[in-house]
Amino acid sequence: MTASSQPAGVSVIICTHNGADRLPATLKHLANQRVDVMLNWEVIVVDNNSTDGTQATAQTLWKEFGAPTELLALFQPIPGKNRALELAYETARFSYVCIVDDDNWLNSDYIQRGYDLLESDERIGVLGGGNEGVFEIEKPEWFDAFRISYAVGTPMSQAYTPLETGEVVDGVLWGAGMFFRHELWQKLRQLQFESLFTGRIGTKNMVAGEDDELCLAVRMLGYKIWFDADLHLKHFMTANRLNWAYMQRILYSSVWSVVRxxxxxxxxxxxxxxxxxxxxxxxxxxxxxxxxxxxxxxxxxxxxxxxxxxxxxxxxxxxxxxxxxxxxxxxxxxxxxxxxxxxxxxxxxxxxxxxxxxxx
Structure with missing residues (x-):
C-alpha cells in the first residue's frame, strides 16, 4: 500500500441535479459535524446541470449555517453522476473522500468517525454504514418490502443477510455516505479503469450501480471493503418517490445494473x-x-x-x-x-x- 500524496483529511462530495429544495437539511447536518480542530475537511457541491440555482443556493446556505469549513460549489454541464463525481475527484484536496447524496443527513460524528476508521487501517479502501429512512409523507405499507431498492436500512450480503461490522467479503456497500481513499481513484485512472455506468441522469436514466462497481473494483485492487454499524445517517425520502409506480421504476432499473x-x-x-x-x-x-x-x-x-x-x-x-x-x-x-x-x-x-x- 502506498501513502496518499494528499494531506490527511476528508473531502465531502455532494453531486446533485436540481437539489436546491433538498440541500438545506443536508448542508445543515454537515455544518453541525463535531470534528477535531486538527481535522482538515471540505465540502464540494457539484451542480450537475441543474436549472434551479443549486450552485448559488449551496453557497448561500453554507454561509447561513456558519461555514465551519470551506465549501466549493462547482458546475458540471454534462448530465450523469459519474461525470459530476469525476469533476469532484479532480478538485478534492484531501486523502479521503466521502460521497453524500443530497438527501443524506449525516450523524454529527460521521466525518470524524469515518476519518478515524480509515486512519486505523490502511488496507480499508471503502468504508460505509447503514441508515434510517425519514419520510416526507406517511411511509407506504409496501416500503419495507422494497427498502433495498431505496438503499434504506442496512446493506445486505449476497446471502441476503444484514451486514455486520467488519470486512465485507461477499457484498457491497451503498453509496450514501460512502468513504474511500482518494489515492484509489488515482490508481484506477493509472490502470485505465473504465466504468460500465454513467450514473443516474435525473429521472430519464435511472440505471445506477456505480457505487457497487467502485466496491468491486477496489476489492480487485486488494483493499478491504468495511462496514461499520455505528456509521449512521438519515436517508430522506421525498413524497414524489413514495408511490408504487416510482418504486417499480427503481426496481426494474436495477435489472440492468445487476446484469452489468x-x-x-x-x-x-x-x-x-x-x-x-x-x-x-x-x-x-x-x-x-x-x-x-x-x-x-x-x-x-x-x-x-x-x-x-x-x-x-x-x-x-x-x-x-x-x-x-x-x-x-x-x-x-x-x-x-x-x-x-x-x-x-x-x-x-x-x-x-x-x-x-x-x-x-
Missing part, C-alpha cells in the same frame, strides 16, 4: 478465460430460464396468482426482465467482460490486453 455487474464475478473466477467464448453465457441463460420455469410451476406462484399478490409479482417481473436483459445485452455484456478482464490483467501486472471477441 455480473461480469465482475465472471472476471474473478479462476477459469475466467472461458467467458471469452460463447458457451458459459448460454449456460447462465439456460439456468436463469430454468429457475423461472420452476417458479411458475411452484405452489407459491399459484398462491400469489390466486391472492393477486402484487408484491410477489413485482419481484417475479424483475426476474423476467433480468432474463430479457441477459438476452438483449448479450453482446454488450461480453464487451463489458473484456473491459473488466483486461482491468484484472493490468492489476496483475501482466499488461496484456483482452483480445476482441468475434461476436456471432
Amino acid at each position: 455487474l455480473s461480469v465482475y464475478s465472471f472476471a474473478q473466477r479462476s477459469d475466467a478465460e472461458k467467458y471469452l467464448g460463447i458457451w458459459p453465457w448460454l449456460v447462465d441463460l439456460l439456468y436463469v430460464t430454468w429457475s423461472i420455469c420452476k417458479e411458475v410451476l411452484s405452489g407459491p406462484f399459484w398462491r400469489a396468482t390466486f391472492h393477486q399478490d402484487k408484491y410477489y409479482f413485482a419481484n417475479f417481473k424483475w426476474r423476467l426482465l433480468r432474463l430479457y436483459a441477459m438476452v438483449k445485452d448479450y453482446k454488450l455484456s461480453r464487451r463489458n467482460f473484456c473491459k473488466v478482464y483486461g482491468f484484472k490483467q493490468r492489476i496483475n501486472a501482466k499488461f496484456s490486453v483482452c483480445q476482441p471477441v468475434n461476436f456471432m
Whole structure:
C-alpha cells in the first residue's frame, strides 16, 4: 500500500441535479459535524446541470449555517453522476473522500468517525454504514418490502443477510455516505479503469450501480471493503418517490445494473478465460430460464396468482426482465467482460490486453 500524496483529511462530495429544495437539511447536518480542530475537511457541491440555482443556493446556505469549513460549489454541464463525481475527484484536496447524496443527513460524528476508521487501517479502501429512512409523507405499507431498492436500512450480503461490522467479503456497500481513499481513484485512472455506468441522469436514466462497481473494483485492487454499524445517517425520502409506480421504476432499473455487474464475478473466477467464448453465457441463460420455469410451476406462484399478490409479482417481473436483459445485452455484456478482464490483467501486472471477441 502506498501513502496518499494528499494531506490527511476528508473531502465531502455532494453531486446533485436540481437539489436546491433538498440541500438545506443536508448542508445543515454537515455544518453541525463535531470534528477535531486538527481535522482538515471540505465540502464540494457539484451542480450537475441543474436549472434551479443549486450552485448559488449551496453557497448561500453554507454561509447561513456558519461555514465551519470551506465549501466549493462547482458546475458540471454534462448530465450523469459519474461525470459530476469525476469533476469532484479532480478538485478534492484531501486523502479521503466521502460521497453524500443530497438527501443524506449525516450523524454529527460521521466525518470524524469515518476519518478515524480509515486512519486505523490502511488496507480499508471503502468504508460505509447503514441508515434510517425519514419520510416526507406517511411511509407506504409496501416500503419495507422494497427498502433495498431505496438503499434504506442496512446493506445486505449476497446471502441476503444484514451486514455486520467488519470486512465485507461477499457484498457491497451503498453509496450514501460512502468513504474511500482518494489515492484509489488515482490508481484506477493509472490502470485505465473504465466504468460500465454513467450514473443516474435525473429521472430519464435511472440505471445506477456505480457505487457497487467502485466496491468491486477496489476489492480487485486488494483493499478491504468495511462496514461499520455505528456509521449512521438519515436517508430522506421525498413524497414524489413514495408511490408504487416510482418504486417499480427503481426496481426494474436495477435489472440492468445487476446484469452489468455480473461480469465482475465472471472476471474473478479462476477459469475466467472461458467467458471469452460463447458457451458459459448460454449456460447462465439456460439456468436463469430454468429457475423461472420452476417458479411458475411452484405452489407459491399459484398462491400469489390466486391472492393477486402484487408484491410477489413485482419481484417475479424483475426476474423476467433480468432474463430479457441477459438476452438483449448479450453482446454488450461480453464487451463489458473484456473491459473488466483486461482491468484484472493490468492489476496483475501482466499488461496484456483482452483480445476482441468475434461476436456471432
